[in-house]
Amino acid sequence: MWIDGLQYCNWSRGIFEQMRAGGVDAVHVTIAYHEMFRETVLQIERWNRYFEDHSDLICHAKTAADIGEAKAAGRTAIVFGAQNPSPMEDDIGLIEILHTLGLRFMQLTYNNQSLLATGCYEAEDPGLTRMGREVIAEMNRVGMVVDMSHSADRSTIDAAEHSVRPIAITHANPHVWHAARRNKAPEVIDAVVSGGGMMGFSLYPHHLAGGSDCTLDSFCGMVADMVETHGLAHFGIGSDLCQDQPDSVVEWMRVGRWTKRIDYGEGSAAAPGFPPQPDWFRSNADFPRLAEGLRAVGFDATGVAALMGGNWLDFFDKNFGPAT
């Protein structure tokens, strides 16, 4: 079972075919960055059309069991998530509504301060807000995973402590391997995984040591180091793959409607667009290379299976429904 913990592609039949070719059994897809509730519903409507029009390749999954059925039917299961709490607006009742519609991950922040917590680009991080604590409790109740990939350190540690269920960093890498602002300090990773949480390793060049020139061996060596430190059970892939997206999309991610200026985020004025992917990971068809790379750094079949998706599947199984 191979599962990708995050993608935001310019979806097409070609990409869905690559998912099948690459042996990708399930993908957590972002359906909202800065979209408010009604706009997020439009994105779900768009996915419903994909599910109708490409039912031979993909289907919607709300549970780990759905992913098992999809695999048996030769289809890639799609799990919805949001990278910002914008879809719930300022209404805690929308969490259950969005969960019913299939949302299984929600970041408490994108890069900025939200109503709930602090993003990793703010100068100050006062931690979880009053509403943030209420929202985590409601997400815990219905079974929607708290994702802190784009959040600041104190907020992330607060969230891990406040949440009664495990949380996730779906797409990031360790800061010790590559000191990007989006990569995570050891104490943040500790806080997340010690509570049973998951971290998905990112293949987005700004998160990679060496950027677009990062080698598969370096990436897989980093994975091996993390497993040695924290154990096998808490890691997977969260590729952050943005296949076929125009640069206008990375601008939308960074700027949304919160400023009228340009904010380059992880980019710069000299390099404002999507950075080129490493040549060994350009599309969904390249997932087998990750498995090869993990074997090459010494993982056995059990380790490769856990890291390529088994750990995500276990996590989904425990965290995608009401607490029992």
Added chain:
Amino acid sequence: MWIDGLQYCNWSRGIFEQMRAGGVDAVHVTIAYHEMFRETVLQIERWNRYFEDHSDLICHAKTAADIGEAKAAGRTAIVFGAQNPSPMEDDIGLIEILHTLGLRFMQLTYNNQSLLATGCYEAEDPGLTRMGREVIAEMNRVGMVVDMSHSADRSTIDAAEHSVRPIAITHANPHVWHAARRNKAPEVIDAVVSGGGMMGFSLYPHHLAGGSDCTLDSFCGMVADMVETHGLAHFGIGSDLCQDQPDSVVEWMRVGRWTKRIDYGEGSAAAPGFPPQPDWFRSNADFPRLAEGLRAVGFDATGVAALMGGNWLDFFDKNFGPAT
């Protein structure tokens, strides 16, 4: 299994307790008259709170199987419906979204012309619109029942003919028994039931022969006549019970936001409010009286069981999910 095919009460724990006392196993509740999508979602949020706060008495049902589980657990199952297509706005993609959120009935019109068909208060009835035909096909696909209770005759017959799955008149009575504008002509009833459709008999005084003074015997005699003409399988109760509602609510039903004037609908300037219920049917606790009344006019146990809810349950079972 006792099922009510329509209610719109001023919901409270007291009413939910009466449902249990009255032996009501499931109720199709109206969650929208003129509410647009976001407002309808707020109504679902409100119901989600009822389900949390009164989980000992009620629960949400999306399938006939859910109703069976609710009964086994001693709870009344709540099924959502809309009396107007306002919740889907002008967006066919919202039908699947609303279905996912639990909407299982949608009237194509309230009293006026809609984007889809004609309501029973319009002077002219040109029948189903272009969008109306598309929407019925989509409702057929996902398993949302076309409800024509407040529609005009030609539109209703068109809908019955165009729909590939059975449709419903959830709350109305035969026009031959009481010549109200909302009651249905023989050819309309024929069109609906001949396609496997259902009709729920209304206890709303404006639909009753003699109004608030209608007797239980007269009501049950009408039911017996309909069963004699059309067979037992196509009828149930759709009480249209509006317990504890202030008169401002009947004004909202009639006027919505489509006029700035007052439209009295089935009422009048002299009697603008909710009419008093017959003394034998004032609340959810009075359902056993309907069963007694049906026995008194000659129905055996099989007949009473079918009319009190068995027919609705069969209909829900066949029509609340994707076509097989």
